[in-house]
Amino acid sequence: MIEIRFHGRGGQGAVVASELLAQAAFLDGREPQCFPFFGVERRGAPVTAYARIDDRPVGVRTSIVNPDVVVVLDPGLLATTPVCDGLKDGGLLLVNSPRPVERLAAPDSVRRAAVDATAIAVAHGLGSRTMPIVNTTVLGALARASGAVSLEALGRAIDRFVPSHPEANRAAASDGFASVRCVDAGVPSSAPPTAWAPTAPLVLPDGPIATVPSRSIRTAAWRTLTPSIDLARCTRCNFCWKYCPDDAVELDARGYPVIALDSCKGCGICAQVCPPKTIAMVATEETAP
Amino acid sequence: MAKLTIPAEEWMYRGHAACPGCGPALAMRLLLKGLGPRTVMSIPACCWTVIGTPYPTTALGIALLDNPIESTGASIAGLRAALDALRIEDVRVVGFAGDGGTADIGLQALSGMLERRTDAIFVMYDNEGYMNTGVQRSSATPQGAWTTTTPVEGPRRGKREAKKEIMSIVLAHHPAYAATVNPAFPEDFVRKAEKARDARGPRFLHALTPCPPGWKFSSEETIELGRLATETGLFPLYEVEDGVYRITRRLGTLKPVDEYVRLQGRFRHWEPEDVRELSEEVRRGWERLLRLERETAPAVFPKPPVAIAAA
Incomplete structure (x- = not known):
């Protein structure tokens, strides 16, 4: 049995990815299972989904704590979520990332693979520019890197179960299959190691529970486009400040806007409401990590 | 440098977990600018419970109580009673609930709080569905809108029933003050x-x-959609004080509702006939509002200024 855990953000299609993988495995004549972790379903929020593939009916119904394969649809999650928790030695970590595969932060004991699924999805017009839908591209890469399903079965699953743009999705899966880059276990990672402290047992205080201002949380990794202000043409009308739902625009002493880049989620409202149109939304070169 | 037209102080902090372009997040930011820090807030299960407080952080610079989805009205009544018992008079009590926690599951407690004349503010942020759990229909979802529980397939064409008129329900309780607000204004x-x-x-x-993911529009359009909702007459801005209606944003000619509808994927299946029906309904609603404003307007001279002597 092969056990696969998907990590993504709401809106990227992690849950649908687990379903498509299971459907493709079924078309390959195998016995699949898939289900999402039940949690909040907001766009941008971390999402987990599971899939199992076996040659016999799968009896176990629990969530997957020791996966053979971990698939990460958003590279920003590497910095905020312990995605490699429980990943077996010799297992596979597949990340949607434009980075060199040697530089993915992961234990040396696992195989690593990377595919620039965001660029491929955008090239095929999947999702919006602010939120590309990368799941089918990543599944193509997964088919190659893990051998869990055949690309042919994946294509048939996409035709049957993807309601919009099945052709673009199939082409994206093929591109993902062709362009995935792998490195074997044992090759040391050149990324700095990330230390994960175990979660401490919860002790509720007598007073207020949540007292740390959320300003300490960085939400920059949600962003695919970054506002860029042409200050020479700025009229200091402060509309960008007034309409920001993330409190991510500050005004300096002279009234010019300053974007808090650690917090801006790249929604694009400031660019839209700016009367002289001095704000452009430009592609974020590379988000965290 | 333009003067600030709203207070500079921020009581909603960055780092919260709302979707990019979130309407409810901007509504909270503006609400707290108006209410200020001497405020205690109760939030039921809704988007804002997860937006605001990823443990151990809080995105709100005010005291916050989490309560079950049906209980916002009851919980703010309890908070008010507690503050009264402690003789704390300068702290406002506010409930901040979604449309499900107000017009569906929270309706009983809301009605109770209004009827008992509780000294508190109830805010319904209306994203027209159960968005936090993945876009299910609520009584506030507009007619004909797609949601996951009102699909568009075969003969089904989105929600069959009309949107519940929460303002009419609230106004039937004769509140001290009631108003519609829109973060685009x-x-x-x-x-x-x-x-x-x-x-x-x-x-x-x-x-x-x-709600960008629930209404299916691109996150940068939040303000444009909000403006169109009001300028088409679909969501007029008005307030009712002691029964007197006052429209706070006058509209000359109403913009075509089509401009509002076509920005949203949840109405993608609409035919011109659907738009015409909505236009008619919006026009009737707007005329009704104008009539209510006229009928409830206080007389310019409550009493004749000078007694007119009989000739």
């Missing part, structure tokens, strides 16, 4: 929040808060 929003802060007795604000 920040000055009007903050002014009404300040008015609600300074009034006494039960107060209610109905905020229309566009």
Whole structure:
């Protein structure tokens, strides 16, 4: 049995990815299972989904704590979520990332693979520019890197179960299959190691529970486009400040806007409401990590 | 440098977990600018419970109580009673609930709080569905809108039933103050929040808060959609004080509702006939509002200024 855990953000299609993988495995004549972790379903929020593939009916119904394969649809999650928790030695970590595969932060004991699924999805017009839908591209890469399903079965699953743009999705899966880059276990990672402290047992205080201002949380990794202000043409009308739902625009002493880049989620409202149109939304070169 | 038209102080902090372009997040930011820090807030299960408080952080610079989805009205009544017992008079009590926690599951407690004349503010942020759990229909979802539980396939064409008129229900309780607010009009929003802060007795604000993933539009369009909702006459801005209606944003000719509808994927299946029906309904609603404003307007001279002697 092969056990696969998907990590993504709401809106990227992690849950649908687990379903498509299971459907493709079924078309390959195998016995699949898939289900999402039940949690909040907001766009941008971390999402987990599971899939199992076996040659016999799968009896176990629990969530997957020791996966053979971990698939990460958003590279920003590497910095905020312990995605490699429980990943077996010799297992596979597949990340949607434009980075060199040697530089993915992961234990040396696992195989690593990377595919620039965001660029491929955008090239095929999947999702919006602010939120590309990368799941089918990543599944193509997964088919190659893990051998869990055949690309042919994946294509048939996409035709049957993807309601919009099945052709673009199939082409994206093929591109993902062709362009995935792998490195074997044992090759040391050149990324700095990330230390994960175990979660401490919860002790509720007598007073207020949540007292740390959320300003300490960085939400920059949600962003695919970054506002860029042409200050020479700025009229200091402060509309960008007034309409920001993330409190991510500050005004300096002279009234010019300053974007808090650690917090801006790249929604694009400031660019839209700016009367002289001095704000452009430009592609974020590379988000965290 | 333009003067600030709304208070500079921020009581909603960055780092919260709302979706990019979130209407409810901007509504909270503007509401707290109007209410200020001497505020205690109760939030039921809704988007904002997860937006605001990823443990151990809080995105709100005010005291916050989490309560079950049906209980917002009851919990703010309890908070008010507790503050009264402690003789704390200058702290406002506010409930901040989604449309499900107000017009569906929370309706009983809301009605109870209004009827008992609880000295508190109830704010409904209306994203027209159960968005936090993945876009299910609520009684506030508009007719003909797609949701996951009102699909568009075969003969099914989105929600069959009309949107519940929460303002009419609230106004039937004769609140001290009730108003519609829209984060696309920040000055009007903050002014009404300040008015609600300074009034006494039960107060209610109905905020229309566009939801990019639930309404299926691109996150940068949140403000444009909000503006169109009001300028088409679909969501007019008005307030009702002691029964007197006052429209706070006058409209000359109503913009075509089609401009609002076509920006949203949840209405993608609409035919011209659907748009015509909605236009008619919006026009009737707007005319009704104008009539209510006329009929409830206080007389310019409550009493004749000079007694007219009989000839």
